[in-house]
Amino acid sequence: MTKKLIDLSHTVEDGMITYKGLPAPLICDFLSRGDSRGHYDEGTEFHIGEIKMVANTGTYLDSPFHRYSDGRDLSELDLERLADLEAVVVRVDEEAMAINDTHFRGLDVAGKAVLVHTGWSRHWGTDAYFEGHNFLTEDAAVWLRDNGAVLVGIDSYNIDDVRGGSRPVHSTLLGAEITIVEHMTGLDQLPDSGFRFFAVPVKIRGMGTFPVRAFALTD
DSSP: OOOEEEEOBOOOOTTOOSSTTSOOOEEEEEEOHHHHGGGSOTTOOOOEEEEEOOSSOSSEEEOGGGTOTTSOOGGGOOGGGTSSEEEEEEEOOTTOOEEOGGGTTTOOOTTSEEEEEOSGGGGTTSGGGGSSOOEEOHHHHHHHHHTTOSEEEESSSOSSOTTSSOOHHHHHHHHTTOEEEESBOOGGGSOSEEEEEEOOOOOOTTOSEEEOOOEEEEO
């Protein structure tokens, strides 16, 4: 049977806003094709691009270092906990703003990526994306930690409630070395289970967050 690859990431584009208050990425030429021609034989040209952006851009993964100074950074993450993971999808009505532990009870999440589908990604690129998003509660994070999840993803603005200064979900999950993928999309295309998940960032020392090309492999 032919397997199918499903893209679960937003496209990073020049000028796009992921978080209000954070700068948009600047994507430009470092060396244009026209300028490169002077360096090579006739008929040969290359493009070298340049990008300036904050780490929290597009669909990205948080490592423990994002929250904790002594936590693992991107360069220290084990590939076995980022790639080819057995995964499950938890589907939540968009009206359920606070997603608590009852949404996960009865699921086998041990050793798996848990992806929370809220449908919020349909607001991507609009002002509505930044207000009133779905988020996990602390008891949901504790349940996922205690039941052995290795990665938790969500298709909304933040996995935590951002209306205050506390971030209990980030604190709980990253404190247990459970990575987080935020700003996902396309989760409606996935089955509830029986697929593999991949979200591998660039191997950067001293950084806790970076965009990923998150995707699933289904039968």
